[in-house]
Amino acid sequence: MTTKTLFRSLFALLVTISFVLTAAPASAHGRSWSATWARAMQEPSGEPWQDPNWSLAGFDGQSLRQELRVSRGGDSLRITVSNLYGTGPLRLSGATVGKPAAPGEVRPGSLRPLTFGHRLSTTVPAGAEHTSDAAFLRVGALERLSVTLYFSGPTGPATYHEFSGDTSYLAGGDRRFDPRATAFTATNHASYFLTRVDVSGRSSASVVTLGDSITDGYGSTVGADRRYPDRLAERLVDAGLPYGVLNTGIGGNELLNDNLTGGESALHRFQRDVLDLPGVRTVVICEGVNDIGLAGMFDLPLEPETVIAGHRALIAAAHAAGVRVVGATITPIAGSFYYTEKGEETRDAVNDWIRHSGEYDAVVDFDAVLAEPDKDHMREEYATNDGLHPNDAGLAAMADAIDLASL
Incomplete structure (x- = not known):
């Protein structure tokens, strides 16, 4: 491991710990949640009618970065990950959310770790979905978000949506806290696992x-x-x-x-x-x-x-x-x-x-x-x-x- 890689890993760990210690569970403080973005999930398919995709192969030791635009804003947010069509448990090793800069890039100051029940990772049973804790990132109406999911081991076939209307980016290794797009060398127009984003604040x-x-x-x-x-x-x-x-x-x-x-x-x-x-x-x-x-x-x-x-x-x-x-x-x-x-x-x-x-x-x-x-x-x-x-x-x-x- 190079000095630069070690420094980046330590920095990511410190940032994660600081947010985990202060984060509240999704249901804490009587938060009122409203969905601001959603995507219907599909069964993995090797016969797409639009573009080739990664759904059948799934992911292994990779980071998947996906961008989207919310409809209404809020003072914090949470995401929902779906394993609706999974053939076995889905282990999500970690995730972050931030605001895009250039395509595939994230503004460094906006990066937040996502936790599930105060844990950095979660395992989603086949046929189920898990919703993250609140991430304290204020988002405005019609603002874009970038979500990075890291899978340290094989996911199996991926629950997905064939045409996202956006670009998904794939990199080897754990790139949750890497704001650059350099490592994300593969792209696709399908989206994977991410089925909903909710925001909290004024009920809507x-x-x-x-x-x-x-x-x-x-x-x-x-x-x-x-x-x-x-x-x-x-x-x-x-x-x-x-x-x-x-x-x-x-x-x-x-x-x-x-x-x-x-x-x-x-x-x-x-x-x-x-x-x-x-x-x-x-x-x-x-x-x-x-x-x-x-x-x-x-x-x-x-x-x-x-x-x-x-x-x-x-x-x-x-x-x-x-x-x-x-x-x-x-x-x-x-x-x-x-x-x-x-x-x-x-x-x-x-x-x-x-x-x-x-x-x-x-x-x-x-x-x-x-x-x-x-x-x-x-x-x-x-x-x-x-x-x-x-x-x-x-x-x-x-x-x-x-x-x-x-x-």
Whole structure:
């Protein structure tokens, strides 16, 4: 071990000890916690439909640095680590949180160790999640965070999220307290284990956006926070409304059916990815395009009534939990690989029900916002090359169409 490495290790140890001695448990002092960021978890997959990822291999003797943007601020924060799809216990050897400088870098003065029950490490059983103690790092609305997780031994396959919309950085060894990006030589656009960030302070409600790749932000500029929920969070901040906005979209997700690349169906994950989140008041549901598109591609029977029944089940579950529900119409598919005449008929019928049935508490008409006037195609200025996913401008138009009073 070189003198420089020894000094860095001793410095990190002293910093950690000082924070551990003064840190309070997550539940101490009557803290009121609200979720400010969330990400839905997926089963490790070797068949990604977007980019290659590290989920099947997992991590061993490595540090994983991930960046994200919160929606609302607070005077302290905590993170939640998920081992939902793990094949065995997940040992997290240590973690830190800070504020990014350049990509992959952390401002040294912002680095804080994260503890779990006053311990530097934690072991998360398969199928479970662990939430850290409070870290005393004040964070502002729409501010970015950097979380570094260190795994001294093998994790096994990693519970993950395929498209993070941000960059994850990987380095060998323990780099929790290394503010530089130099050692983080591998990058990826998936995220791993990190499923939620909460902030404490003035109690606040949260809006959850549930959906598929369109909610997840596929087609948006990576690292620029231009998904439609990001823009919605910006609008709420501009309006002085202190609500968190939580994005639980998954690329390829279906309303009715589980699939490996698209995760558990909205019906199966609704409790975990919406109702169980701290402070949730309202959910915006944008689901059904993959059910309709895949049924058309593979000539499978799918009637509008079946899709509507799925929406009704989500509405009933939300109302039973006292959560307001905003229904979003299904976005255009004409001109994309999903288009069939039967699928378009089904989409039109479901959208007509969403608009006019009165069963949702409120409606946002994403279809009308994105489609060419009197046509079924997405407007050219709003569409990516596949004709299915909105670009940055289209996603902004979706967010701007949401009546903030409906939330």
